[in-house]
Amino acid sequence: MSFQFHNLRSGAATSSSDDQFAQTVLRGLSGKPKCLPSWLIFDDRGSEIFTEITHLEGYHPAQCEYEIFNKQKQAITDILGNQTFRMIELGAGDGGKTQILLQYFIQNGLTFEYVPIDISEGAIKTLVSSLESRFGEGSMSVTGLAADYFDGLRAIGEQSRVRKFVLFLGSTIGNFELPSAGNFVGNLSECLNEGDYIMIGFDLMKHPKTLYAAYNDSTGVFERFNLHLLDVINQKLGANFVKERYVQQGQYNPQSHAVESFVYSTCEQVVFIEALAKEFHFTAWEPMQTEHSYKYTQLEIEMLAEKNGCRIVTHLFDANKHFVNSIWEVKK
Ligand SMILES: C[S@@+](CC[C@H](N)C(=O)[O-])C[C@H]1O[C@@H](n2cnc3c(N)ncnc32)[C@H](O)[C@@H]1O
Secondary structure, eight states: OOEEEEEOSSTHHHHHHHHHHHHHHHHHHHSSSEEOOGGGGOSHHHHHHHHHHHTOTTOHHHHHHHHHHHHHHHHHHHHHTTSOEEEEEETOTTOTTHHHHHHHHHHTTOOEEEEEEESOHHHHHHHHHHHHHHHTTSSOEEEEEESOHHHHHHHHTTSOOOEEEEEEOTTGGGGSOHHHHHHHHHHHHHHSOTTOEEEEEEEBOOOHHHHHHHTSOTTOHHHHHHHHHHHHHHHHHOBOOOGGGEEEEEEEETTTTEEEEEEEESSOEEEEEGGGTEEEEEOTTOEEEEEEEEOBOHHHHHHHHHTTTEEEEEEEEOTTSSEEEEEEEEOO
């Protein structure tokens, strides 16, 4: 069995993604209000801090998904049947929850290859090597790709007609606004074949106080995660953000149906970004949005699937119905 790692983010791909990063920061800091998308946070260290978030007791999106996989792994196995398949995970991170499924599939003799994809090279390298230590004796092959979602999917391409099972977990889809989530699912189903499966983890709309508590932990991990964005900009673009002069808070916004995290400048200050040759002014307590996590209703999930080339196979909920892993089949 093989355990491989490929970096698709080197050479021309790196310079185009560096340029995309710089342009996104320029647009985000020039806007009023300032707003930066959360994908910017995910360098190797950002991925590590996110893994700490998934271990927080109060961070229900991760705890619910652990519960769903532990309780419903047989239901997922039944859907996959006994055909060989390729399980592709978009934005795999540390693959912590997925390993519950991997172990169960191996124990039950399923034949499959696992292809985790993530923009964080460190996350994918660590994942492949930890899978090799844990499952090296088993029958599973692993090919980890450090790549953007769709670059990774294109690289896998049409190698064979083996059924694909694409995972997009951790309520990462919530980081998109609703129309962008539609475009994402539409592009995804176009990359797949009739009969392929998709499983997406959605955080469901619930009491705003539960949402507030999930994104404002008392240990400050969320604050460290959001403020890490300033380190990433300093490092990638030669900026001079002083992290200690900012604080973070998250809150549910009923207009956008999302938990939005903001980094607040605690004083009036000017930041210079060398790669953009530009200064940016912050007034005291000026907010800058750094995270957007949309909270879905079941109806919205069903519309998202049906409008974008997919049929709902099943919804797997946790006991409190706080979260759902929705499994879809691609229809052409
Ligand atoms: C919210 S975390 C979820 C991690 C993991 N799936 C989980 O459930 O714990 C999002 C992950 O997607 C990755 N990511 C973000 N944007 C990406 C992109 N455009 N292409 C590939 N991976 C991306 C990040 O590096 C991060 O590991």
